[in-house]
Amino acid sequence: MASGTTPLSTETKKGESRVLVFENEEELSESLANFTADLSEKFCRERGAFTVVISGGSLVKSLRKLAESPYADTIDWGKWHVFFVDERVVPKDHPDSNYKLAYDLFLSKVDIPAGHVYASNESLSAEGAADDYEMRLKHLVNTGVIQLSRETGFPRFDLMLLGMGPDGHIASLFPGHPLLKEEKRWVSFTTTSPKPPPERISLTLPVINTSAFVALVVTGAGKSDAVYQALGSENGSSPLLPVQMVKLHDGYGAVTWFTDKAASSKLQSKSDL
Numbered sequence: 001m002a003s004g005t006t007p008l009s010t011e012t013k014k015g016e017s018r019v020l021v022f023e024n025e026e027e028l029s030e031s032l033a034n035f036t037a038d039l040s041e042k043f044c045r046e047r048g049a050f051t052v053v054i055s056g057g058s059l060v061k062s063l064r065k066l067a068e069s070p071y072a073d074t075i076d077w078g079k080w081h082v083f084f085v086d087e088r089v090v091p092k093d094h095p096d097s098n099y100k101l102a103y104d105l106f107l108s109k110v111d112i113p114a115g116h117v118y119a120s121n122e123s124l125s126a127e128g129a130a131d132d133y134e135m136r137l138k139h140l141v142n143t144g145v146i147q148l149s150r151e152t153g154f155p156r157f158d159l160m161l162l163g164m165g166p167d168g169h170i171a172s173l174f175p176g177h178p179l180l181k182e183e184k185r186w187v188s189f190t191t192t193s194p195k196p197p198p199e200r201i202s203l204t205l206p207v208i209n210t211s212a213f214v215a216l217v218v219t220g221a222g223k224s225d226a227v228y229q230a231l232g233s234e235n236g237s238s239p240l241l242p243v244q245m246v247k248l249h250d251g252y253g254a255v256t257w258f259t260d261k262a263a264s265s266k267l268q269s270k271s272d273l
C-alpha cells in the first residue's frame with residue numbers, strides 16, 4: 001500500500017479478514033483512496049482495465065478523497081469500469097437511486113468515460129432490470145472487460161467497495177432474506193426488501209465472493225453491534241449476518257475492513273481484533 005494515513009490498529013482476523021481501525025472517517029477515507037489507487041495501478045498495468053463495483057449508502061461519501069489530489073490526477077480513469085453492487089428500482093434522478101448518489105458525490109468529479117459506468121435500466125421492472133444487468137455483465141465477460149473465474153464460473157471483479165447496514169446487510173442482501181440463498185444467478189431481484197424502497201436488484205453472494213479484492217467500509221456507532229457480531233470473540237452462536245458470508249473463493253488477498261473508532265468501539269479487547 002502506498003503511504004497514507006496509518007490505522008490505529010491492523011489485525012488479521014482468523015486468517016481471513018484484515019481489520020483496519022482509523023481514528024475517524026476522514027483518515028479512513030484517505031487510506032481507502034490509497035488502497036484503491038494502488039489496486040487501480042496494479043490492474044491497469046496487468047490487464048489494461050480496472051473493474052470496480054461500488055455500493056450505495058455511506059460508502060459513497062468515503063470515496064471523496066479519490067476525486068482529490070493526488071489521486072484525481074494520477075489514476076488512469078479511462079481504464080476504470082464502474083458497476084453497482086445493488087440498485088433500487090427507481091428513476092436515475094430519484095433521491096433513493098444509488099446511481100444518483102454515486103454520480104453526485106463521486107462519478108461527476110472524476111474522468112471515467114460515461115460509457116464505462118454501468119447503471120441499471122430504470123425503465124424495467126425489478127425482474128427485468130436484474131435480467132438486463134446480468135446479460136450486460138455476460139457481454140462484458142465475452143469482450144474481456146470483466147474476467148471470469150474458471151473455478152466458480154462467476155464473474156471476477158477486480159475490486160468491490162461495499163458498505164454494511166446496521167443490521168449487517170451488504171448490497172441488497174438482508175439477514176434471513178431468500179436472496180441470500182441464490183446460488184446460480186449473477187444478478188437477482190427482490191420486491192420485498194425490508195429497507196425501503198422494497199424493489200431492488202443485487203449482485204449475488206457467489207459473485208461477491210468471486211471478487212479479487214473486497215473492501216468493507218463501515219463507519220459510525222450505529223454499526224458497532226453488527227461489527228461486534230461479525231468480528232467479536234462471542235460471535236459463534238447467532239445465525240450468520242450477510243456480511244459474515246463474504247468469504248473470497250479465490251481472491252489474491254483477504255477481505256479488508258475499513259472501520260473507524262466508533263464502528264469498532266465494541267471490539268474492546270485485543271482478542272476481538
Ligand SMILES: O=C1O[C@H](COP(=O)(O)O)[C@@H](O)[C@H](O)[C@H]1O
Pocket residue numbers: 055056057058059086087088098162163164165166169170171172195
Ligand atoms: O440500502 C443500502 O444500504 C447499504 C448500507 O447503507 P449505509 O448507508 O448504512 O452504509 C448499502 O451498502 C447498499 O448499497 C444500499 O442499497
